[in-house]
Structures are given as C-alpha cells and as structure tokens.
Amino acid sequence: MTSIKKWPERSWGVLQLLLVVCVCEAEEPVCHRRGDPENPQLSEDGDIILGGIFSFHSSWKDREETYTNKPLPLECTSLNFREFQFAQAMLFTIEEINNSTDLLPGISLGYKMYDTCGSPAKSVTVALALTNGNEDVSAQSKVPCIRPAQVQAIIGETSSSICMSIANVIGPFHIPLISHFATCACLSDKTKNPSFLRTIPSDYYQSRALAQLVKHFGWTWVGAIRSNNDYGNNGMATFTEAAQQLGICLEYSVSFFRTDPPNKMQKIIEIIKHSTSKVIVAFLPFPDMDELISQLSQHKLTGYQWVGSEGWIIDSQIAEMDKHHILDGAIGLAIPKAHVSGMREFIMDVKPLIASGKETFTEFWETLFSCKFNQSNSSAENQRECTGHEDLSELQHSFTDMSLMPIFNNVYKGVYAVAHALHNILGCNETCNYKVQQDPFTILQQLRKTNFKTKEGDEVYFNENGDPPAKYEIINWQPRKKGTVDFVTVGFYDASLPAAKQLSLQNTSLIWAQNTKQVPVSVCSEKCSPGTRKVLQKGKPVCCYDCIRCAEGEMSNTTDSISCVKCPPEFWSNDIRDACVKKESEFLSYEEIMGALLTAASLFGTCMTAVVALIFFRHRKTPIVRANNSELSFLLLFSLTLCFLCSLTFIGRPSEWSCMLRHTAFGITFVLCISCVLGKTMVVLMAFRASLPGSNVMKWFGPTQQRLSVLVFTLIQVVICILWLTISPPFPFNNFQVIKDKIILECALGSTLGFWAVLGYIGVLATFCFLLAFLARKLPDNFNEAKFITFSMLIFCAVWITFIPAYVSSPGKFSVAVEIFAILASSFGLLICIFIPKCYIILLRPEKNTKKNMMVKGLVKTK
Incomplete structure (x- = not known):
C-alpha cells in the first residue's frame, strides 16, 4: 500500500468534505458536518x-473523477x-x-x-x-x-x-x-x-531474525520480494542491512502491490526466471502473497526455497491456493502459537x-x-x-x-x-x-x-516504544500426502536472549523445496576451501568471488578465507596450502650420496697419502728420496693427510665447534702444505745456485732455515685464525632465504674479513710458490722437480680461482660440496703431481733410483 504522503489529490478533496467546520451563529459556536456521514x-x-x-x-473499484461533481463514496x-x-x-x-x-x-x-x-x-x-462522532446534522440542529x-x-x-x-x-x-x-x-x-x-513484535526484530535464519543455512545469495508499502519497504530495508552485516548478498530486490498493472508482475516473474539464486525472501502481507502465488502458478515457477515473514507463513489460505506446490518446504517466522x-x-x-x-x-x-x-x-x-x-x-x-x-x-x-x-x-x-x-x-x-x-x-506489557517482547516460532511447510500442508514448528527466536542464543533450531527433520530433505544451496560462488583465498569479482557483490590458491609459504586453514597467512620463517606451506609444516633441514650429511662420495674421496686421498708416505719411508735411504728433501716431503705428506681429513669437518650438521674448526683447520693445513711446497721450490732454486762455481748460498737455506720458514709461514696463518675466532668466529646459522621451502643449516662466516684473509693468505703463498716454480721450470734436473711443482701449483691455483664463483653461486649444501671438492681437488693435484712420478721411479724404475743417475745433470743432494 502507499503511505499517506502519496494520496491522490482527489482523496484530499474527500477528506476536506468530511472535516467538521465551526461556524458562528448568534453567540455560541456550533459544528456542522460537511460531506456524507x-x-x-x-x-x-x-x-x-x-x-x-x-x-x-481488501480492494476498491477505480473510478475517474471529473472534479465537477461531488465524489461518490468509495466502492469496496x-x-x-x-x-x-x-x-x-x-x-x-x-x-x-x-x-x-x-x-x-x-x-x-x-x-x-x-x-x-x-x-x-x-x-x-x-x-x-x-x-x-458521526451524528447526522440537520440544518436546524446545533451540535x-x-x-x-x-x-x-x-x-x-x-x-x-x-x-x-x-x-x-x-x-x-x-x-x-x-x-x-x-x-x-x-x-x-x-x-x-x-x-x-x-x-x-516490531519488524526490527523479525527482519534481523530472518537474516540470521538465512545465514544459519548458509544461503549467501538470495532474492528478495517485498510489498510496496511501509510494511514491506521498511522490513526489507532492515533485512538488507542485517544481511549485509552477516555476509549475505541480494541478487535482486523487487517490490509490488496487489493493485499494480500486470506488466509489473510480469517483470518480476522474468527476474526470478533469470536469477541464479535459489532462495527467495518474501516480505509480504497475505493479500500481496495471494496475488504473487497466483502469478507464479501460471508460470509454474517451482524449485525455489521460500523464506517468509509472519505476514503469510502460517496462512492456510495461501497453502490452499498453492496448487503447484511452489511453496513446499517454505520456512519463516510466525507469532508463537496461542490458545484462547x-x-x-x-x-x-x-x-x-x-x-x-x-x-x-x-x-x-x-x-x-x-x-x-x-x-x-x-x-x-x-x-x-x-x-x-x-x-x-x-x-x-x-x-x-x-x-x-x-x-x-x-x-x-x-x-x-x-x-x-x-x-x-x-x-x-x-x-x-x-x-x-x-x-x-x-x-x-x-x-x-x-x-x-x-x-x-500470557504476560502483556509494552516497552518504551509501545512494542511487546519479540518472540517468534520458526515454521516449516511440510506437505502431506493428501495435498494439504502442515505448519511444523522447527525452532524459536527470542530477541531477549543473548545474541548467540536468540536463534534456536530443533532436531526436527525439515522439508525443503520440491519435498527434499537436502538443504538447498544458494551461493553466488562456491565456498573457498582451505588453502585458497577469496578475490572479489569486479563489478559484482561481495558474495561473488574467485578462489585463488595461496602463494608458496602462505596458508589459509579456514573456509572462505579473505587472505592467506604467511608462515613463520621455520615453517613452509604444505602442498594444499592449508597448514604450515616444519621446513626440512638441509645440510651435507654422510647418509646422502653426495656426502658419501665426498667422504669416500677424502678417505681415499688420506689412504693414498699414507701409502705414498709408507713408500717414501721404506725407501727413505734411496737417492731419489734423499735428493728431494725427505724431511719436507714427509712434512708435506703429513699436511696433505690433514688437508684430506679436514674436508670431513664440512660434512654433517653444523655446530659451533665444527663451524670454527672447519675453516681454521682448512686454512692452517693448506698453509702448512703450501709452505712445504714453497720450501721444496726454494731448495730447487738454491740447489742450482749452489752448483755454480763460487756459490755458497746453500748455507743460508739449509734444513734449519727450511724448517723455520715453514714454521713462520704457518704461524702467520695461525695468528690470522686466532684473531678471526676471537673477534667474530663462524657460527651455525639457519638460512631461510636460499631455498624457500627448506632450512639450510650452514656455518655463517662471522667476520667476512677473517675468511677472506685466510683465503687471501693461502692465495698469496700459492701465487708466490707458483712464480718461483715457474722460474725454475727449465733448470737442469733429471726428474723435472721444478716442472712438477709448477704443474701442481697451476692446478692448485686454477681450482681455487674457479672455486670462488662456484661457491658464491651454489645454493645450500652445494656450496659446501664445492668447497670440499676444491680442497680435495687441490690436495690430489699436489699429491699426484709431486709424489706419483717419484713413486713410479721407486716402484717401477728402480734402475733410475741411483746416485749416479742423480748426479748426471748436477742435482745437488740436499740432505
């Protein structure tokens, strides 16, 4: 119905004719009625x-007024x-x-x-x-x-x-x-x-109760039909507000009045036909619902779940008119049952x-x-x-x-x-x-x-707004076999209770649209499962969205999550992104193939070095061993053994002691090794100088000086390592950045300057040794000692030069493997280039292992 503000002008004319008008006759005022009583x-x-x-x-006949004659009474x-x-x-x-x-x-x-x-x-x-009052007033009477x-x-x-x-x-x-x-x-x-x-009760409570009822069954995408009067418009406005707060969207909201022309009802029918929502909230009084059902019956629009207001939900006349079972399974609110x-x-x-x-x-x-x-x-x-x-x-x-x-x-x-x-x-x-x-x-x-x-x-009282307490029954239309409908109470709503307890549904089995027991589904978009998040569709209500999978390292463990939560640094999202799981720790271990191979190579190098040392020891009195400075040779073999063994400190779970040991042991043993090689190179050069007439240089580089030089060079590296360990030593570090889904257990360098000082010092000694060996490569020597040293140092320098970019670019445990490989490769290079040719002579060509052969080209015995 229209409100009083929308009355046509002719209605005001009728009203004016009925107003009581005061006129003065003689001294006392009297009242005369205008218009029909x-x-x-x-x-x-x-x-x-x-x-x-x-x-x-419920209605009246329309008529056209001429505004020239008195309007006739309304014909109902x-x-x-x-x-x-x-x-x-x-x-x-x-x-x-x-x-x-x-x-x-x-x-x-x-x-x-x-x-x-x-x-x-x-x-x-x-x-x-x-x-x-309504007395008939004649011209003579005075009221x-x-x-x-x-x-x-x-x-x-x-x-x-x-x-x-x-x-x-x-x-x-x-x-x-x-x-x-x-x-x-x-x-x-x-x-x-x-x-x-x-x-x-006021619709203020009913509208919110209907919104809670719709939300309870998970219907977030609904249509709405209301009566175009104060009851429908105000009630639906409150429902819409409450629905939005609960995350419910209205696909459409249309209004009509029972006296509207047929074309308006046809538009509403078309809207319902083309809608995707399967739930319709009808905020209508009985006469308007009566008209709507007659129109829906003509088009046989079944299969929709109706949610009704108290204006029609328990009206048996509506049920009798529903010959096509359009409203079967309807649910809504009704005034609690009463008996007088x-x-x-x-x-x-x-x-x-x-x-x-x-x-x-x-x-x-x-x-x-x-x-x-x-x-x-x-x-x-x-x-x-x-x-x-x-x-x-x-x-x-x-x-x-x-x-x-x-x-x-x-x-x-x-x-x-x-x-x-x-x-x-x-x-x-x-x-x-x-x-x-x-x-x-x-x-x-x-x-x-x-x-x-x-x-x-029943207790009767009014609150400050003139309203009674708001209590409702929840009614479900359950069709019988004879075609009639039972209005079954399936729950209650009491606005006086706390919010969480206001809506109460019983365990009664409900009947839904088309006489099914399966709760209808009415959503614009299916629920986003855990592991995904909602992304709104452009230009559509908030209930219409796409489900986007959470990014790596993020998760959502609730349905219809609006955002994904980033996992803590120690955790990573699982495959379906619905939980954060502990990251797998990664380090170079003995159990994996790469670690086992490197361990085997390290032990093989150690054993090989021990075998060479044993050969040299058993043939220590032979000319070739004595001619090659046996003391430096055994010291070099000892340092190579330490080099092979120090690679094992890089394998296994990093700890404070292993992190400090691996780099310092590596730095010190390699300096000891290079110092021995440098001493052997100096011996070759000094031996040639000593063989020249008038040269007395060997007295300045005898065994004592050789030992002292190795000690000094090694002590310098020891001092560097001590300073490094004192100021900022290496420490175990959980690296979350290199590989996102794993924790790389590695040794942080602590002081980067200390690390590069250790490597730099090794590099300086290696370069110096290589230059000396290169200068001595053409000196007369039956066994090409200078050439072998040159070649070994060339391999050593090449390995460590290529190590730097490989180390920097390798992720996780592979950087450790690169470092171990560099240690083993350079150690094998020194062992093979310097000692294998001599072992070949000792074991396979003993005829060349004679003093005479040593003196052919003036090789000077150094010890």
Whole structure:
C-alpha cells in the first residue's frame, strides 16, 4: 500500500468534505458536518465505546473523477474473511470482559467497527468518524464543537501503512491505537506516532531474525520480494542491512502491490526466471502473497526455497491456493502459537455479526456460502437462495480456519490492555467510580504502564516504544500426502536472549523445496576451501568471488578465507596450502650420496697419502728420496693427510665447534702444505745456485732455515685464525632465504674479513710458490722437480680461482660440496703431481733410483 504522503489529490478533496467546520451563529459556536456521514459496519452501545478499524474488503473499484461533481463514496470489493475473524475476536473479548465480575464490574463496553477497504484515505475518514462522532446534522440542529472523543481507544488496523495514516490523524488527540498485526518498525517512532501501541513484535526484530535464519543455512545469495508499502519497504530495508552485516548478498530486490498493472508482475516473474539464486525472501502481507502465488502458478515457477515473514507463513489460505506446490518446504517466522478458550467456538457462531451489522452480515453470508437472500440487492444470477441457517461446521473455508489464532490472541490482548487501563483509571474494585472523567490521554499513559497476565498465562506489557517482547516460532511447510500442508514448528527466536542464543533450531527433520530433505544451496560462488583465498569479482557483490590458491609459504586453514597467512620463517606451506609444516633441514650429511662420495674421496686421498708416505719411508735411504728433501716431503705428506681429513669437518650438521674448526683447520693445513711446497721450490732454486762455481748460498737455506720458514709461514696463518675466532668466529646459522621451502643449516662466516684473509693468505703463498716454480721450470734436473711443482701449483691455483664463483653461486649444501671438492681437488693435484712420478721411479724404475743417475745433470743432494 502507499503511505499517506502519496494520496491522490482527489482523496484530499474527500477528506476536506468530511472535516467538521465551526461556524458562528448568534453567540455560541456550533459544528456542522460537511460531506456524507460514515456509518460503522458493526456497532453496539455501551458505557464506554471502543473503536475498531478493519479491512473487511481488501480492494476498491477505480473510478475517474471529473472534479465537477461531488465524489461518490468509495466502492469496496473483495471481501476479506480474515478481517471478519479479527472482528469476531474483538467481539469475543468485549463480551468476555462484559461478563466478568473482576474486570470493570458494572461497566459495559460497546464498540463501533469500520471498514477501510485497505485504503489509507478511507482509513483517515473512519478515524475522524471515530474521533468526532458521526451524528447526522440537520440544518436546524446545533451540535457543540467542544465535546469529548467518541471512543476511548481504537483496535486495529492490520496493515502498517494504514496504521501510519490513522496514527498521524489521531496522534494529536492522544487516542490510543492498538494494532494486532502492523509490524513496521517505523511505527515505533514515538515522535511521529505517540499514541500507537501494538501486541505484535516490531519488524526490527523479525527482519534481523530472518537474516540470521538465512545465514544459519548458509544461503549467501538470495532474492528478495517485498510489498510496496511501509510494511514491506521498511522490513526489507532492515533485512538488507542485517544481511549485509552477516555476509549475505541480494541478487535482486523487487517490490509490488496487489493493485499494480500486470506488466509489473510480469517483470518480476522474468527476474526470478533469470536469477541464479535459489532462495527467495518474501516480505509480504497475505493479500500481496495471494496475488504473487497466483502469478507464479501460471508460470509454474517451482524449485525455489521460500523464506517468509509472519505476514503469510502460517496462512492456510495461501497453502490452499498453492496448487503447484511452489511453496513446499517454505520456512519463516510466525507469532508463537496461542490458545484462547472459547474463541474458536465464538468465531464460528456468527450471531454477533447478525446482531450488530445486518447489511454487513448479509454480504458476508452470501459470499461465504455462494448464495443470496431474497431481499438482497446482489446482482449475481443463478445462485441458490440463502436460508441463514447454513452449517458453518461442514464448510471448508478460510473463515473456518483457525491457523491465525496467534493473531486473534493479539486482538484479545489489545482489548484486555484497554480494559485493564480503564479499570485502573476508574479505580474499580467491587464497583467503578463513574465520576472519573475518561480522557484518552490518561488512558494512553495508563496503557504504557499496563502489565498483566491473560487467563491463558500470557504476560502483556509494552516497552518504551509501545512494542511487546519479540518472540517468534520458526515454521516449516511440510506437505502431506493428501495435498494439504502442515505448519511444523522447527525452532524459536527470542530477541531477549543473548545474541548467540536468540536463534534456536530443533532436531526436527525439515522439508525443503520440491519435498527434499537436502538443504538447498544458494551461493553466488562456491565456498573457498582451505588453502585458497577469496578475490572479489569486479563489478559484482561481495558474495561473488574467485578462489585463488595461496602463494608458496602462505596458508589459509579456514573456509572462505579473505587472505592467506604467511608462515613463520621455520615453517613452509604444505602442498594444499592449508597448514604450515616444519621446513626440512638441509645440510651435507654422510647418509646422502653426495656426502658419501665426498667422504669416500677424502678417505681415499688420506689412504693414498699414507701409502705414498709408507713408500717414501721404506725407501727413505734411496737417492731419489734423499735428493728431494725427505724431511719436507714427509712434512708435506703429513699436511696433505690433514688437508684430506679436514674436508670431513664440512660434512654433517653444523655446530659451533665444527663451524670454527672447519675453516681454521682448512686454512692452517693448506698453509702448512703450501709452505712445504714453497720450501721444496726454494731448495730447487738454491740447489742450482749452489752448483755454480763460487756459490755458497746453500748455507743460508739449509734444513734449519727450511724448517723455520715453514714454521713462520704457518704461524702467520695461525695468528690470522686466532684473531678471526676471537673477534667474530663462524657460527651455525639457519638460512631461510636460499631455498624457500627448506632450512639450510650452514656455518655463517662471522667476520667476512677473517675468511677472506685466510683465503687471501693461502692465495698469496700459492701465487708466490707458483712464480718461483715457474722460474725454475727449465733448470737442469733429471726428474723435472721444478716442472712438477709448477704443474701442481697451476692446478692448485686454477681450482681455487674457479672455486670462488662456484661457491658464491651454489645454493645450500652445494656450496659446501664445492668447497670440499676444491680442497680435495687441490690436495690430489699436489699429491699426484709431486709424489706419483717419484713413486713410479721407486716402484717401477728402480734402475733410475741411483746416485749416479742423480748426479748426471748436477742435482745437488740436499740432505
């Protein structure tokens, strides 16, 4: 329905004709009515009159106004039997109060009930009629302008929009308006609607409860249909806000009103057909849902999961109209079930309708039984004659259906609230004080403070906004075999509880769309599994996204994660990226093939060196051993043994001691080795110089000087290593950067300067030795000692020059392997080039291992 702000101008004209105008005649003001009087459809006199406003008709005939003649009264159509039930509930309550000796003793309540036809303009007219009175005023009669209101309170209306229209009009008069079914949260605003109260919870809570219900079943992609009135628009606005907070997206949100042209309904049907969401939230009152179902039935739009508001979810008439089972499995919120003893029997007994409204009863009865009375003005033909004694008990009709008993109970509580307020104002005990002036404002104040229990045990009170406590049942439509529907309670919602406990679902098996027991799925995008993250799709709602796998080293262990978490340095993501696992530690170990091969090579070199030493020792008195400075040779073999063995310190898990030992041992043993080679080179040069006439150089480079030179050169390296270990020694280090998914256990250098000083010193000695050997390569020598030294140093320098770039570029344990290879290669180069030719002579050519052969070209014995 449209709100009062959208009335057409002709409606204002009708309203103006009905306003009471004061004129002055003689000295006293009198009031005359303009326009046609409004007569109640149902009425009965009493000491105190209560007003009732109901939509006995749900629509009206359109007509074009000429604005030249007085507008005709609104012609109502489409009898609404639900509203007759509400009226009967009010009559039952009034009769029960009048028969009570405890509440308002000696006071009789009367009533005047009007029909609004579902029109806001008509509702304002009848509200003014209830407020001002409705006496026919002749030209001669004089009615005082100042008199009390005709009614003390008004019960109704069903529609939120109509209640807003009425509340705006009667608000300044402080006449209480108590609605049994108007749920719009906008009516809780006391600055705009100071005299409005209700016995049904506000949609502020219902909309949030619906959002929680949708979220509970994992539906994040839904469609929404609402009534284009205050009830639908405000309720859906609150639902949309709550849904967004819960991560629910609306694919579409459309509105309509039952009187809209057919093309608008067709557009809504097309939207539903082309949508991808399988869940539809319908925030509609019964008449609008009735129209929507008729349209959906024509197109047989089944397979959708409907989520309903209390406006239609327990309406059996909607279920009867759903011939194509469109709403099977629907779920929604309803006012908790209630029972009022005697009310069902009273509603089925239509005598009160006959007594209080003859014309209204006639139309009601003829429509109910599809007949007509003889005196009726009904234009229908070929209808049987009504007797007035037709049996209601055998009739299957919406009027005989009591599924809306919770709403009837709301009417019951509203009337009782007024009665309790009057009882307190009139000071009723055994009798009531008739002298107390009944003022609507006083009644309104007393109503706000009312707190009582009905005979059924229901507690009735209003909060500061005029609303009752918000409690709902969760209803599921479960079809029977006979084609009927059971409204099964499957849970509850209580807004007074903590947020986590407000929604409670029972273990009852639910039936879903198309009579399945499988919970429907309605999402724009499937859930992102652990190990992935959500990336929003451009230009689409937040519920539409792509699932992107987490990058290496990141993980997500929750469903629909919006981001991936980076693993700690010691951890790495597993293959599916849903957990961080401890990184595998990598170092050069003895168990792996590369480590085993290098170990074998090291031990082989050690054994080979030992064999050479043994050969030299067994033949230590032979000319070739004595001619090659046996002391330096044995010292060189000892240092080569240490070189081969020091490579083993590079294999295995790094520790503080192994890190300090490996580099220092390597540096010292290689300097010892190069010092011995340098000593042998110097011996060759000095021996040639000594063989020249008049040379006495050998006395300056005898055995003592040779030992001293080796000691000095080695001590220098020892000092460098001690300084390195003292200032910033190498230490074990977990390297996370070289290989991302592994921890490289290595030895950090500590002081880089110390490391390069050790290597640099070795390089300087090796270069110096190579230059001396190169200069002595053509000196006369039967066994080419200088050439062998030159070649060995050439290999040594080549190995360590290529070592630097290979070491820098090798990742992880391979850099250690490169360093070990350089140590072994240079050690084998020295061993093979210097000692193997001599072993060949000793073992295979002993005829050349003679003193005579040594002296052929003047090789000087040095020891």
